[in-house]
Amino acid sequence: MSPExxxxxxxxxxxxxxxxxxxxxxxxxxVPAKPPVVEDLREAVHKxxxxxxxxxxxxxxxxxxxxxxxxxxxxxxxxxxxxxxxGPIEKPGIRDIDLD
Numbered sequence: 848m849s850p851e852x853x854x855x856x857x858x859x860x861x862x863x864x865x866x867x868x869x870x871x872x873x874x875x876x877x878v879p880a881k882p883p884v885v886e887d888l889r890e891a892v893h894k895x896x897x898x899x900x901x902x903x904x905x906x907x908x909x910x911x912x913x914x915x916x917x918x919x920x921x922x923x924x925x926x927x928x929x930x931x932x933x934g935p936i937e938k939p940g941i942r943d944i945d946l947d
Contacts, residue, residue, distance in 0.1 A: 850868040857864060863877040885891045 852865055852867050852874060854863060854865050856862070861879045863879075864873055865875040866872070867874050
């Protein structure tokens, strides 16, 4: 008694496969039809131009943030320096390694 050929769908690419269980071979392979990548060319061009404007805005925002970044770091450093100068000088604590 010969087992019958069976069909299944590939979970990755959704292709339809016909397999012979006796020889454990793929007898046929049908690739599913892929939808077109771009349906309307004008709409795709308009979308790309909109993305260009968004990228330009993000770039400008990052440039402005980078300009003030140095000033922010200077202010933080000055504040910490003031705190260090005004605070008492403490002797460092004894570590376990110092007791050897």
